Amino acid sequence: MDVSEKLAGRSRPLLAPSPATRMFAALRVALVASLGCFWIYHVAAAPRLGSWGGLDHLLFHVPLAISAAACWARFRTHAGSAQAWLTMSAAHAFFLAGSVYAVLCTPSVIDSPTPADALWLLSYGCMYVSIGLFARSRSHEFRASAWLDGAIGGFGAASLVTVFVLGDVLQATGGGLTVVIVNLAYPVADLILVLLLVVVAMAVATVDRVWWLVSAGLLLFFIGDVAYLYEVTAQEFTGLGLIELTWPTGVGLMGLAATLPSPVIVPRTALAHRYLVPTLFSCLALTLLVYGQRHQLPVLAVVFAMVTIGLAVGRLALSARELRAMGRLRSEARTDFLTGLPNRRHLFERLNEATGVAHGSTSLLVIDLDGFKEVNDSLGHHVGDELLRMVGQRLAGTVEEPAMLARLGGDEFAVVLPGQDAERAAATANELRRLLRTPFELDGLPVAVSASVGVATSPGHGTTGARVLAEADIALYQAKAKGSGVATFRQDHTNPSRQRLELMSELSLAFERKEFMVFYQPQLRLRDRDVFGVEALIRWDHPTRGLTPPAEFLPLLRQSGETSRLTHLVLGQGMADLARFRVERSDLRLSVNISAGDLADMSLPATVKELSDTWQLGPGALVLELTEDDVISDLALSRAVLMQLRLAGSLVSVDDYGTGQASLAYLRDLPLDEIKLDRTFLADGATDLHNAAIVRSTIELAHALRLPVVAEGIEDGPTLEWLSSLGCDAGQGHFIGHPMPAEKVLSWLSDLLGPDSPP
Numbered sequence: 001m002d003v004s005e006k007l008a009g010r011s012r013p014l015l016a017p018s019p020a021t022r023m024f025a026a027l028r029v030a031l032v033a034s035l036g037c038f039w040i041y042h043v044a045a046a047p048r049l050g051s052w053g054g055l056d057h058l059l060f061h062v063p064l065a066i067s068a069a070a071c072w073a074r075f076r077t078h079a080g081s082a083q084a085w086l087t088m089s090a091a092h093a094f095f096l097a098g099s100v101y102a103v104l105c106t107p108s109v110i111d112s113p114t115p116a117d118a119l120w121l122l123s124y125g126c127m128y129v130s131i132g133l134f135a136r137s138r139s140h141e142f143r144a145s146a147w148l149d150g151a152i153g154g155f156g157a158a159s160l161v162t163v164f165v166l167g168d169v170l171q172a173t174g175g176g177l178t179v180v181i182v183n184l185a186y187p188v189a190d191l192i193l194v195l196l197l198v199v200v201a202m203a204v205a206t207v208d209r210v211w212w213l214v215s216a217g218l219l220l221f222f223i224g225d226v227a228y229l230y231e232v233t234a235q236e237f238t239g240l241g242l243i244e245l246t247w248p249t250g251v252g253l254m255g256l257a258a259t260l261p262s263p264v265i266v267p268r269t270a271l272a273h274r275y276l277v278p279t280l281f282s283c284l285a286l287t288l289l290v291y292g293q294r295h296q297l298p299v300l301a302v303v304f305a306m307v308t309i310g311l312a313v314g315r316l317a318l319s320a321r322e323l324r325a326m327g328r329l330r331s332e333a334r335t336d337f338l339t340g341l342p343n344r345r346h347l348f349e350r351l352n353e354a355t356g357v358a359h360g361s362t363s364l365l366v367i368d369l370d371g372f373k374e375v376n377d378s379l380g381h382h383v384g385d386e387l388l389r390m391v392g393q394r395l396a397g398t399v400e401e402p403a404m405l406a407r408l409g410g411d412e413f414a415v416v417l418p419g420q421d422a423e424r425a426a427a428t429a430n431e432l433r434r435l436l437r438t439p440f441e442l443d444g445l446p447v448a449v450s451a452s453v454g455v456a457t458s459p460g461h462g463t464t465g466a467r468v469l470a471e472a473d474i475a476l477y478q479a480k481a482k483g484s485g486v487a488t489f490r491q492d493h494t495n496p497s498r499q500r501l502e503l504m505s506e507l508s509l510a511f512e513r514k515e516f517m518v519f520y521q522p523q524l525r526l527r528d529r530d531v532f533g534v535e536a537l538i539r540w541d542h543p544t545r546g547l548t549p550p551a552e553f554l555p556l557l558r559q560s561g562e563t564s565r566l567t568h569l570v571l572g573q574g575m576a577d578l579a580r581f582r583v584e585r586s587d588l589r590l591s592v593n594i595s596a597g598d599l600a601d602m603s604l605p606a607t608v609k610e611l612s613d614t615w616q617l618g619p620g621a622l623v624l625e626l627t628e629d630d631v632i633s634d635l636a637l638s639r640a641v642l643m644q645l646r647l648a649g650s651l652v653s654v655d656d657y658g659t660g661q662a663s664l665a666y667l668r669d670l671p672l673d674e675i676k677l678d679r680t681f682l683a684d685g686a687t688d689l690h691n692a693a694i695v696r697s698t699i700e701l702a703h704a705l706r707l708p709v710v711a712e713g714i715e716d717g718p719t720l721e722w723l724s725s726l727g728c729d730a731g732q733g734h735f736i737g738h739p740m741p742a743e744k745v746l747s748w749l750s751d752l753l754g755p756d757s758p759p
């Protein structure tokens with residue numbers, strides 16, 4: 001059976017696992033094997049020998065070392081939670097160092113606290129920091145105050161445990177209080193860690209197998225530490241029981257978690273759930289202190305309860321500061337920075353609130369300044385900005401509650417008019433137009449401004465804020481086209497122009513409502529049939545039309561000048577997802593399409609560099625694709641910007657080659673790294689002599705210029721084999737893999753790895 005038949009007949013192609021996947025698979029096997037050997041020897045052989053020997057100590061420490069190495073390896077390959085894995089690796093290293101010191105330098109760990117205790121307790125502190133860093137990488141809502149929640153719960157639980165569980169133990173200590181205090185620190189630290197995990201699980205809602213393994217490991221630590229405290233206090237610790245199994249197994253489970261992929265973005269639950277743990281244990285600690293006024297309590301229990309109350313007070317102070325900061329951020333997010341007016345987001349909130357009222361009408365005015373572009377071009381953008389501020393101030397002096405004035409963006413303003421029908425709204429629009437006719441003093445010059453206004457009313461023209469805004473935009477277009485100044489939406493505006501305007505208005509809302517989705521199509525290296533990259537493809541999840549392909553909305557975005565905004569969105573989401581994909585395939589790369597308009601965006605190279613640093617993606621991880629016409633539209637600008645992008649670490653590819661006006665000879669002086677052959681030449685390429693000649697000559701010329709060729713639109717096995725025989729370097733198409741969302745890419749990549757994929 002040839003390769004194409006295997007690809008067609010199997011649900012997952014025979015692709016080699018990446019080096020990182022093989023490494024983590026080997027670490028998993030080594031970790032499980034070392035734990036198995038320690039369990040078998042300790043349960044079967046150690047009791048007969050009567051004491052620990054060299055082999056016991058070796059088998060005890062091997063899982064600790066492997067776990068530290070696994071966490072370090074995850075730090076080196078996992079961008080999303082890299083610092084968390086580094087800290088967890090340090091925790092396991094400190095625990096290992098403490099255990100080695102106890103074996104080599106301490107004759108008995110029962111007599112008195114030793115440096116080993118300091119190393120062990122330091123490992124608990126590192127685990128606490130690691131869990132907090134995990135939470136921050138998974139949820140931006142894990143704020144500074146949440147770090148205290150685990151400590152509040154841990155000390156509160158410790159006060160209760162000290163009274164009701166460890167009371168007899170403390171009474172039996174006699175003169176060994178120092179030893180018991182040190183040993184009691186371990187279960188207290190365990191409680192703090194476990195309850196921090198509970199707090200984080202409530203904050204992020206969805207927990208995965210990594211989280212469960214870390215939780216299970218910490219639970220084993222807690223069981224072992226409590227049992228050890230009982231046995232040491234009673235002077236019954238022999239080192240030959242089941243207690244010794246808990247610590248290496250607990251560390252091993254956390255190390256095993258490091259070998260498994262974990263998601264970067266996890267949904268969060270309702271805000272109230274996050275306060276359950278600190279509130280509950282603060283109340284319990286306070287109740288315990290009140291109870292202690294009439295009953296004798298262990299001193300440690302009182303100390304733990306007071307620490308809990310102190311931490312709770314600190315938590316309240318931090319929460320108050322965060323709430324004030326959130327209030328400021330919310331206000332800034334709903335305010336236009338230039339004019340100080342409510343922005344588009346705030347407008348939608350008010351408009352949706354007004355249109356949701358069951359009785360009465362609500363009208364919307366969309367105001368566009370006529371001739372504003374000429375002011376910008378002739379007097380400069382700083383004068384144009386000043387004009388917008390002055391227009392906003394003048395309109396704000398007239399629009400009164402319950403009406404609301406907002407700036408939509410550019411030279412567009414909007415006014416929500418609750419309780420006004422279409423007729424009254426049109427009259428208000430004419431009043432505002434007359435108000436703007438008084439000249440503005442700009443740079444010593446009187447500047448007269450006129451405006452066009454579109455009017456739409458709910459419920460007559462729409463029952464949602466988005467619908468009403470779309471209708472007002474259409475009416476504004478009619479006002480400008482007819483020169484009438486004010487136009488009210490009419491139902492007979494049902495023509496292609498209306499539909500196009502409606503789609504444009506919905507596009508602007510799509511950014512706010514986060515309706516754009518990034519899909520990814522795999523790219524296959526034809527030489528060894530290995531997946532080496534994915535191309536990011538934008539889709540619009542329209543609320544009524546469903547998934548809308550880019551051919552239907554990209555031309556409108558270009559006309560509205562929003563392509564750069566979309567490019568930044570795709571780059572941000574795509575590079576975040578690439579960090580996730582690289583857990584499965586550490587050498588995977590991402591291809592993103594940009595346009596000629598993006599070449600004029602001077603912030604693009606800095607954005608690429610910042611995103612690469614944020615997600616720890618090295619040079620060559622990102623490929624930026626431009627069509628040949630975009631490249632040659634301004635060769636000087638293209639050459640300069642492409643050089644900056646390459647310095648920022650990205651590669652450059654010419655997309656849809658063969659459909660434009662350029663030639664390879666024309667492109668040879670540009671800083672290019674790849675040619676993408678357009679799909680039109682692959683149709684019947686193996687049998688169409690004309691297309692076959694074009695494909696063959698393109699591959700030969702590209703290779704002569706040392707440029708690899710990627711073929712688009714591979715739809716069947718024979719085409720793949722034909723391209724491979726011509727020396728084509730790589731390809732993509734539905735035969736290799738359909739475009740899919742990020743979550744499916746992760747499972748798709750796992751399936752490709754076959755039995756070597758994570759369990």
